[in-house]
Amino acid sequence: MTSEDGRFVVVFNGEIYNYPQLRTELETDGARFRTTSDTEVLLHLYARHGAEMVHRLRGMFAFAIWDQAQHCLFLARDPYGIKPLYTANDGWTFRFASQVKALLAGGHLSRDPEPAGVVGFHLFGSVPEPFTLYRDIRSLPAGHTQFVNAAGPREPKSFSNLAELLAKGAANAVPVAEISERVRAAVLDSIRAHSLADVEVGIFLSAGVDSGALLGCMRDAGQRGVRAITLAFEEFRGTSEDEAPLAARVSDHYGAHHIVRRLSQQEFVQDLPAILDAMDQPSIDGVNTWFVSKAAKEAGLKVVISGLGGDELLGGYPSFADVPRWRRRFGALAVVPGLGLFARTLIGRVAPAFSHARPKALGLLEHSGTWAGAYLLRRGLFLPNELPKVMDPEIAREGMRRLRPLRSLGASLKPDPGSDLARVCVLESVHYMRNQLLRDADWAGMAHSLEIRVPLVDFTLLGKLASSIPAITKGAGKAALAAAPMMPLPNEVVTRAKSGFAVPTGAWINSVVGNASSSIGHKPESKGIVSRRWSQAVLNGGPLTKRPLEVHAS
Amino acid sequence: MKPSPAMLALVTDAYRGRGGIAQYNRDFFEALAEAGLLSITVLPRQAPDSSGMPEPVEQLQARPGRIAYSVAALRTALFRIVDVVFCGHLFMAPLAALIARLKGAKLIIQAHGIEAWPRPSRIQRMATERADLVLCVSRYTRAAVLSWAAIAPDRVLVVPNTVREVFTPADGSAQRVALGVEGKRVLLTVGRMDSRERYKGHDRVIAAIPDLVAKGHDICYMVVGEGDDRARLEALVRNAGVSDRVRFLGDVGLQSLIEIYRAADLFVMPSTGEGFGVAFLEAMASGTPALGLATAGAKDALADGELGTSTSEAELSVAISRLLHQAKPDSFDLARAVRARFGREKFVAMADQVLNRLTERDSDNPNAVFGESLISHADRP
Secondary structure, X not given: OEOOOOOEEEEEEEEEOOHHHHHHHHHHOOOOOOOOOHHHHHHHHHHHHHHHHHHHOOEEEEEEEEEOOOOEEEEEEOOOOOXXXXXXXXXXXXXEEOOHHHHHHOOOOXXXXXXXXXXXXXXXXXXXXXXXXXXXXXXXXXXXXEEEEOOEEOOOEEOOOHHHHHHHHHHOOOOHHHHHHHHHHHHHHHHHHHOOOOOOEEEEOOOOHHHHHHHHHHHHOOOOOOEEEEEEEHHHOOOOOOXXXXXXXXXXXXXXXXXXXXXXXXXXXXXXXXXXXXOOOOEOOOHHHHHHHHHHHHOOOOEEEOOOOHHHHHOOOOHHHHHHHHHHHHHHHHOOOOHHHHHHHHHHHHOHHHHHHOOOHHHHHHHOOOHHHHHHHHHOOOOHHHHHHHOOHHHHHHHHHHHOHHXXXXXXXXXXXXXXXXXXXXXHHHHHHHHHHHHHHHHHHHOOOOEEEOOOOOHHHHHHHOOOHHHOOOOHHHHHXXXXXXXXXXXXXXXHHHHOOOOOHHHXXXXXXXXXXXXXXXXXXXXHHHHHHHHHHHHOOOOOOOOOOOOOOO | OOOOOEEEEEEOOOOOOOHHHHHHHHHHHHHHHHHOOOEEEEEEOOOOOOOOOOOOEEEOOOOOOHHHHHHHHHHHHHHOOOOEEEEOOHHHHHHHHHHHHHHOOEEEEEXXXXXXXXXXXXXXXXXXXXXXXXXXXXXHHHHHHHHHOOOOHHHEEEOOOOOOOOOOOOOOHHHHHHHOOOOOEEEEEEOOOOOOXXXXXXXXXXXXXXXXXXXXXXXXXXXXXXOOOHHHHHHHHHHOOOHHHEEEEEOOOHHHHHHHHHHOOEEEEOOOXXXXXXXXXXXXXXXXXXXXXXXXXXXXXXXXXXXXXXEOOOOHHHHHHHHHHOOOOOHHHHHHHHHHHHOHHHHHHHHHHHHHHHHOOHHHOOOOOOOHHHOOHHHOO
């Protein structure tokens, strides 16, 4: 879209949820609107405030504005990194796109591997920004802007910082008694903002707390007969592992229109090539998001609400207990130089079977001395010392040097968020969620022309809850969320959610990539080991397609 | 107001030096001076004489020895104001980084060609990673630097070579008579014949001559330049039986070089090792079409085919034949196009941008604060 005078041109991917307020403000200031699109708001805001405009936006966005008068380009990406933005600069030409694939399709970029991206994928199961698998292509980091003119692209500049927001909150912590009311108000506000649309807004409904509470809040926001999509698995039909019956109860509870989509192993295997093809950057996850998006598309939905982000925000993962505990328990030992390495080497010699089956257990002493190290250990697919076994050792060494995973994990915790929950919240949000969950939601949704909205991944929401987070104890966050709707979630949802549901996709994946010889006469392999094998299959273009990525030392 | 910083330049050679790097240094310093740099102190390893420099450039006495050079550099830095340290060759990067650190100065590292392609020593790599800007003469050199340096890509810029204004098109027929090549199809290569490098591609042109002659081209191949590989190439010419079609002219003076460029039908340099290949620009600025391989920096000098032609090694003979068959492009149009892209004006503008990049703060970023002026009148009530 071009501004009325032709000076500014914008390309925009995303949604601006506070667009009505911004439009009113701008009109009061004299702006004349020609469309009803939120895109036009960006042009008017930029003309008035330049780069500072980003602070006024609430939403998910990646955009670029070209200034025809000054011959310069301005790029920005939302604080959480919900929308992707990739750039490539060969020294002559600056290119950008919302997918790595799109940049490659242009044909002018080399496919030389970026060791930091390859190593990052092996460490985390997804490619950590700002890197991609290709040296020529980078991600504009979340919450950053970038300015480009004839003198070249400038280094991206941060305009928002989760750790800082949480640190401010910790300094003004509120009493425990206030938490529930604050969660209620903040989530309802976010749901209202995220429901703004010219088309019907559906929801992904599991039997968990996050999506159930969001559905309840949608009802409170005045929406009736919301279509709720639940993904269920054929082989769990009629068992206690089946989420569908409980999801149906939640749906009834809030007067929603429930759609259960059953998935079979056959359909999973059938779709695998398409899944691997739709992935922009390799990821070891995203399969469930693919199928639930497919179901939403079949139902004719274009926009859905997802509970993604609830676990990161309110302490829903085991990591919220594990990371602080490991740090307390092993942290003191981990500061002894060389002890971890010694123990790992010793156990590797004495009990090789143990180190094969539980490679991460050996990393406890080595990594749990810092928050970053303990988190790497919790989320890590492979540990740094294992990399030379799964890739060219030269790539592994160079990749570690360029990626510096502990340093970048540590940097995300500056300033100190002030509480255990807030620290893990930041680590999970800016690493796992940003590089994996949100990327998966993006490609899996886009492949089905579906816009996935995430009200629990919202900087405004985080700002409102920052002062509550330090006081949230184990389980209290989710309890507050369950109680957020005027009609709270049924108790059994909260209780059942604690034990969790199984998904068979892990077993299906294993049946596709599994190593038959190792499963005969042995104990079943752990989930982590299967994930590792799956990661190799994904990186190599999958077991069913032939699209090898060549990785050589440069 | 633009600040006028003082620069200390550590270079192998600049004034009175021969070769592409010395030329680049001279061009760059002159452009910086024009762009507003207050003073440039040049400390060369070689080339003692320091005449013919523009006003703000002062060249100190050359120090060929490594230790003497380092001592001189440190001493110079100690007694002078240094806002910017310019490092003209990767092997001086550690010294330059040290001085920049001691003086709190900005560091620019210049990367040309083959010296910057392979992974350098650890200490050179670390010095490069500390640079505020790394300037590369081509996209290829930039990609090579980024392959071994863990540095933000936005700090690695391409500043291509420029072509001197003495190279202009004119009628070359008098020179053709003087060289005795009237009526012949004249191919030309200008470059050093270095037995250690051997990348310029003389061998490939020599090998193509019999085929070209068989296709009916009355070829004369002129080779300008000197070097310790010349004897081998002369032997190669004899063995190929094309002695009557190849002329080794050796080093020629600038005026002769200009006229030889004008006299040639086609400039051919099927080189595999050009950081950039300024000779392509000189030929085209003289109105003579240029042909190279689509390899390394040559792609930039040929502007991806917009100015010159690039081909593959296997297709070289075919490409030469095709270009000789085609009508020669208007030499003035070609020269204008080359100058528009790689001329002095463009180069000074780039030097200015480099200075701005070094001195700009957030407040200088045109995007940081926008005034009312950005709102169009149409937007006002």
